[in-house]
Each structure stands twice: as C-alpha cells, then as structure tokens.
Amino acid sequence: MSRVYNFSAGPAVLPEEVLREAQEEMMDYRGCGMSVMEMSHRSKMFQNIIDEAEADIRELMGIPSNYKVLFLQGGASLQFAMIPMNLMKNRVADYIVTGQWAKKAYQEAQKYGKANKIASSEDKTFSYIPDCSDLPISPDADYVYICENNTIYGTKYKQLPNTKGKLLVADVSSCFLSEPVDVTKYGIIYGGVQKNIGPAGMVISIVRDDLITDDVLEGTPTMMKFKTHADAGSMYNTPNCYCIYMCGKVFKWLKKMGGLEVMKQRNEEKAKILYDFLDESKLFHGTVVPEDRSPMNVPFVTGNAELDAKFVKESKEAGFENLKGHRTVGGMRASIYNAMPKEGVEALVAFMKKFEEENL
Ligand SMILES: *Cc1c(COP(=O)(O)O)cnc(C)c1O
Numbered sequence: 001m002s003r004v005y006n007f008s009a010g011p012a013v014l015p016e017e018v019l020r021e022a023q024e025e026m027m028d029y030r031g032c033g034m035s036v037m038e039m040s041h042r043s044k045m046f047q048n049i050i051d052e053a054e055a056d057i058r059e060l061m062g063i064p065s066n067y068k069v070l071f072l073q074g075g076a077s078l079q080f081a082m083i084p085m086n087l088m089k090n091r092v093a094d095y096i097v098t099g100q101w102a103k104k105a106y107q108e109a110q111k112y113g114k115a116n117k118i119a120s121s122e123d124k125t126f127s128y129i130p131d132c133s134d135l136p137i138s139p140d141a142d143y144v145y146i147c148e149n150n151t152i153y154g155t156k157y158k159q160l161p162n163t164k165g166k167l168l169v170a171d172v173s174s175c176f177l178s179e180p181v182d183v184t185k186y187g188i189i190y191g192g193v194q195k196n197i198g199p200a201g202m203v204i205s206i207v208r209d210d211l212i213t214d215d216v217l218e219g220t221p222t223m224m225k226f227k228t229h230a231d232a233g234s235m236y237n238t239p240n241c242y243c244i245y246m247c248g249k250v251f252k253w254l255k256k257m258g259g260l261e262v263m264k265q266r267n268e269e270k271a272k273i274l275y276d277f278l279d280e281s282k283l284f285h286g287t288v289v290p291e292d293r294s295p296m297n298v299p300f301v302t303g304n305a306e307l308d309a310k311f312v313k314e315s316k317e318a319g320f321e322n323l324k325g326h327r328t329v330g331g332m333r334a335s336i337y338n339a340m341p342k343e344g345v346e347a348l349v350a351f352m353k354k355f356e357e358e359n360l
Contacts, residue, residue, distance in 0.1 A: 005344040007334040008322035009151050009297060010174070010195040015339045018249045036245045041238050049241075050234065053248030060254055063183050063206060070205045070226065071234040071244050076101070076173045076192035078224075079203055080108035083145070083169055083188065084115075085220045087211060090140045094118045096161060099126045099150035100328065101171060106145070112217055116141070125329070126153040129292040132161030143167040143187060149175035149294050151195065152326040154287065154333065156294040160185055167211075174296050176204070177254060178338060179264035187211055196296065196337045198247035202240045254338070263338055270336050270345045271295040277349045283307075283356040287331065301331035308332060311355055318351055 006013040029036050032045055039046050054069050063069060072078070083105075084093060091113030095106035097120040109115035116138055119130040137144060144163040149156040151174040160168065167187035176191040183189060188207050194200035205226070212226045222228050228236050254263060275293060278286040278300055287299045302308050308331050312324045325331040336345055 004319045004321045005340070005347060006321045007336070007340070007344075007348070009326070009333060009335040010192070011200045012195055012335055012337050013339045014198070014246075015250065015253050018246070018253050021249055022246060037242050039241065041235055041241050046241060049245050049248055050239070053244055053251060056248065056251035056255060057177075057204070060177060060251060060260055061181055061183055061206075066209045067183060068207050068209065068212060068226075068230045069234075070207060070229045071239055071247075072203050072205055072229060073201065073240055074203065075194075075201070076171055076190065076203050077104070079171070079190050079205060080105040081111070082205075082224050082226070083143075084109045084112035085217045085224050086213075086226050087167070087169070087187070088113045088142050088217060089215065090142050092116070092138050092140045092142055094135070094138050094141045094144045094166070096120070096130065096132060096135070096144070096146050097122060098129055098147055098155060099153045100326075101151065101173070102145070102147035105147065105171065109145070113142075118144075121155070125287075126150060126155065127287055127292075128289040129155050129157050132157075132159075135161060135164075137164045137166055141166050143169045145169045145171075147171040147173075149173075149178075149296055151297050151335075152299075152329060152333075154294045154297040154299040155292045156296070158292065173203075174335075174337075175294070177260060177263065178267050178296055180260040193243065193247055195335075196339075197250050199243050202243040202247070204247070250339075266342070267295045267336070267338065270340065270342050271298065273342070273345050273349055274298050274334060274336065277352060281352070281356060283360050284352060287329075296337055297333060297335050299325055299329060299331060299333040301325075305330065307359060310359070311352075314355065315348075315351060320348055320351060323348075 118135045148170045169188045173191035174195040176196045190205035212230045323332045325333045
C-alpha cells in the first residue's frame with residue numbers, strides 16, 4: 001500500500017486512522033455480522049451511530065441546545081435553495097459575494113425573492129474579503145449570507161460581518177471544524193462534509209430552533225423544509241448512513257486530537273510553513289492579500305502558465321496529488337485540511353524549493 005499526499009479541495013484527505021478503522025469494521029460492524037452500508041437506518045445499531053455522531057459534533061463545536069443538527073443530502077449546493085425557501089419571509093436577503101460559491105448561493109436566492117449583493121470582491125478576482133464593518137444592510141432583510149472560507153480563491157473572513165442585528169447565515173464547507181466557533185453568532189451555519197470532515201454526499205446544517213417552522217415559501221417541497229428533517233431526527237427519508245458513520249469517526253478522531261482549539265493551532269502552524277515559503281520564494285507567490293489568507297486552501301502561482309503546468313506534472317510524479325488550481329483560477333492550490341499532516345506540508349515546501357532551484 002502506498003498513500004500519496006493528497007491536496008485535493010474536496011473530496012479530500014481523511015485521517016488514515018479513520019480509514020483503517022472503517023476497513024476493520026467493513027465486513028462485520030461490532031459483531032452484528034454486516035457492514036454499516038448494509039444496515040437498516042431504523043436499526044438500534046444505526047440509531048446509536050447517528051446519536052453519537054450528533055453528540056460528538058455538539059461537544060466539539062459547543063452547539064447550544066436551541067440549535068438542531070441536521071444531516072442532509074444534496075450537498076452544500078441544495079442549501080443554496082433550502083435557505084431562502086425556509087427563511088425568506090419578507091422575500092429579501094443580503095449576500096456578500098466573495099467567490100464562486102457565494103455567487104452561486106446569491107444567484108439561487110434570486111429565484112425566491114430579492115437577493116441583494118451588498119458587497120463583493122469580484123473586482124480583484126476575489127483575492128480579498130471586503131470591509132464588512134458598515135454595509136448597507138437592507139432594513140427588511142431576512143438574513144445576511146456569507147461564505148466564510150472561499151475554497152477556490154483561498155480567502156477567509158477573520159472577523160464576521162456586522163449584520164446590524166440581522167440573522168447571519170454562513171457556508172463553512174471548507175473550514176468546518178478547523179477552529180473553535182461561536183455558534184450563537186449564526187442563525188444557520190452549514191457545510192458540505194467532503195472538504196474537511198468526511199466522504200462526499202452530505203451537508204450538516206446547524207439551524208437555530210426558531211428558524212425551523214412550517215412558515216416556508218409556498219410550494220416548498222417537503223424534503224426542502226428544515227422542519228421535516230428536524231422533526232424526524234434527520235431520518236425523514238433514508239439518510240446517507242455510511243457518510244454519517246464516517247463523519248462520526250472523524251468527530252471521535254478530532255476529540256482524541258484535543259478538539260478544535262488544538263486543530264486551530266495545528267492548522268495555523270501548517271499554513272504558516274507554506275505562506276512563509278511563498279513570501280520568501282523568488283518563483284512562487286500567493287494570490288491573496290495576506291490579511292485574508294485562508295488556513296485551509298492556499299492558492300499560488302509562478303506567474304508563468306507553462307511553468308505552473310510543469311510544476312503540477314512534476315509534483316504529481318513526486319507523490320503530491322491534486323495541486324492543480326481550480327479551472328477558473330489556474331495556477332496551483334494546496335488544500336491543507338485537518339487531516340493533512342504537517343509532514344505533508346513540509347514535504348511539499350521542500351519539493352517547491354527544489355523546483356525553484358531547478359527552474360529559476
Ligand atoms: C465545495 C463547496 C460547495 C459545494 O458543495 P457540494 O457539496 O458539491 O454542493 C459549496 N460551498 C463551498 C464553500 C464549497 O467549498
């Protein structure tokens with residue numbers, strides 16, 4: 001067996017320990033004679049798996065009891081519609097557009113009401129986070145929407161926007177569980193799990209109780225109502241059982257590692273190794289303003305498209321996978337989520353140094 005250093009933005013690297021455990025339990029989960037993949041979601045065995053997963057993420061994030069944790073399907077992208085359908089009582093919402101994912105959410109919301117773009121960083125290819133201290137928040141806005149970590153462009157909010165008392169909704173797909181978070185600052189905090197938590201195919205939406213009602217937009221499908229899933233403990237229909245099981249294992253791994261404060265330190269340490277090198281390199285440079293750099297997704301370029309392509313090719317041959325930047329940005333991107341070990345980042349920097357010497 002040989003494992004590569006996988007810098008994919010998502011689906012992404014998982015902790016080896018978690019993969020091994022899943023492998024051991026594949027044929028016979030804890031003496032029940034079947035895999036979790038084959039198990040009824042109505043069984044006691046599976047109920048324990050989902051209950052433990054929920055308890056563990058609650059503990060990790062310190063989720064207050066007046067928030068529901070929903071394990072849903074359709075990825076983060078379906079939340080782009082589900083959020084306005086459930087929250088747009090006045091049919092008005094304010095969006096801060098800091099990248100492709102925020103833009104997609106903003107465009108989707110326009111189908112359901114008046115979505116206002118109250119700030120954007122598109123003028124400089126989303127390479128920064130706009131000043132959000134005094135935005136023109138709409139008086140009747142049902143919520144203010146952000147994408148907290150911009151997976152493609154590599155920016156992250158270091159401070160939440162001033163929503164002037166309006167509800168904050170955040171997509172945290174690519175920074176989920178990367179650091180401690182104050183859940184009470186959000187009405188909804190949600191993310192697809194395939195970036196920083198588990199396998200693809202599920203989104204975890206953490207929704208404040210008072211936002212879970214039958215008062216949704218007319219015509220909202222049953223499956224798109226938060227209340228449907230909240231009332232049924234995320235099992236209105238068959239959930240993504242295996243993904244819930246894997247996420248549960250990652251939550252246990254995070255607890256064992258010391259929780260989110262420790263993950264934050266580790267992530268900052270890893271990011272610093274890479275950013276420090278980018279700042280001193282004569283060949284490579286980062287594409288984001290330093291104060292808004294993401295600790296999770298690190299885009300960089302040489303400034304020469306041919307050399308970028310050569311780097312991607314040679315890095316792959318050397319065992320560094322998925323370093324090619326997003327098709328809309330070009331260059332390179334290293335996603336260094338929770339499960340990427342520090343050694344992976346150190347090895348990448350060593351490889352970049354060597355490439356620089358050979359190509360400068
Ligand atoms: C990947 C990603 C999405 C889309 O997730 P899907 O699960 O593919 O729908 C949305 N938002 C952010 C920030 C992402 O990184």
